[in-house]
Amino acid sequence: MKINRSAFVMALYILFLMLPIYWLINMSLKTNQEILAGLSLWPKKITFDNYLVIFTDASWYGGYINSITYVLMNTVISISVALPAAYAFSRYKFMGDKHLFFWLLTNRMAPPAVFALPFFQLYSSVGLFDTHIAVALAHTLFNVPLAVWILEGFMRGVPKEIDETAYIDGYGFFTFFRKIFMPLIASGIGVAAFFCFMFSWVELLLSRTLTSVNAKSIAATMTRTVSASGLDWGVLAAAGVLTIIPGALVIYFIRNHIARGFALGRV
């Protein structure tokens, strides 16, 4: 009886979560005439025209390519600077370490709205406006702290004796780090990379402010098309569905670690 009640609650909650997403998919498979003609719970005649528009129009699929480019750049940059920093935090005491750690957290708390204008001016003045690297660097603001936190949590779980034994066995620091330590925290690196990917992927304000044409993100493309061309609901819905897919794919692989990532590595 009790199990049934739990299952019922879960089913209800999941229904609540899935319904709006289903509605989006439903709309993406309809023509505009059918959408505006009235409400229907499923498409009467399934059409893939809306998806075709996206895959054939460069201003649409270009948005996806731009987004993926800066998201990947950001992930690589964030992880590569966060790895040594997290190692230092998890293994050593040094002057100001606690203050530094809290300062890092403050960057995760900084409202992007505060940074939008200064970023715009900073990257314009160094000639990086409307490039992928500008968005990638801007997103390090909240992704580097996050990556450091997650990695530090995973690294704390690796006993220090491993480091010491490796040094006694004559490993240099870099060989040790690459050959022994990194494989041990591989899942941690995976989780951190996933979270960098995700937070960079979902962000709109900074990516919209820092790009205009060449590096325009899919998120910006979506908001601008809404205002420009008088609401093509079907295409908009299709574009939305396509942005959900990357997240849905990777989430399956890290489903058991996702809570730890959200908890900044502290579960």
Place this chain on the structure above:
Amino acid sequence: MRKTTNQKAWFMVMPMLLLVAFSAIIPLMTVVNYSVQDTFGNNEFFWVGLEWFEEILASERVHDALIRQIIFTSIILAIEVPLGIFVALNMPKKNGLWASLCLVLIALPLLIPWNVVGTIWQIFGRIDIGLLGYLLDQIGFDYNYTQDATAAWFTIIIMDVWHWTSLVVLLCYAGLKSIPDAYYQAAKIDQASRWSMFRYIELPKMKGVLLIAILLRFMDSFMIYTEPFVVTGGGPGNATTFLSIDLVKMAIGQFDLGPAAAFSIIYFLVILLISWVFYTVMVHSDKEESV
């Protein structure tokens, strides 16, 4: 873990520090710079001291946005935290297909780009083509989120509940999973009621993650921008203009650099102060646990 003191660790932190300094400290300095100066264009600036801060602190518009923000954040926390705990308690306990499925489906809203979340609810809430709007309209509510402030608030709150309750669920679930079975067996032998099991076993074990969940939800709802921007654009009127939306309007829409900069600093300090309190409590309870 016992840590050794080693000042050379600074070298490992250095690349991270340089990068974050570039993307955090330089922009912040620009903001500070603007907040104490005024300009007549042509890049000529002169010192105005704390004038902008006084203007912002006295400004009706900012007060209203702040009040809306506080109400919004309180409602969000009051719904999402209890609901999150409740759902987490009902999550399947055994690992298996059903548990994996639940996890994946629950996490899904968290991974949708924020503007798409906005788009989803923008569509879902419309009375002509959206299921929610259509149903509410049929039942007899006068529901139109672009015209009516109450409807706009309702849409934005239910959207945020939809979007972020899962975060609380996942964190609490992770906390619950760490409770050994023996605890429950002991409680059963003592014939503990469901409530006292929750109160004395589950809640204390969830305390750590719950604090993180509240901290994250507080921070993120306090800086919410994209979702309401897409759904209502801050309207009708200013009914859903929260702090971030107001700030972006001021900074990028009207290009009032001085007031916007002063606003930014005050905004950041408020978040920082409250988060610092949370953080201190968190670190403190961590220490208690490890003793």
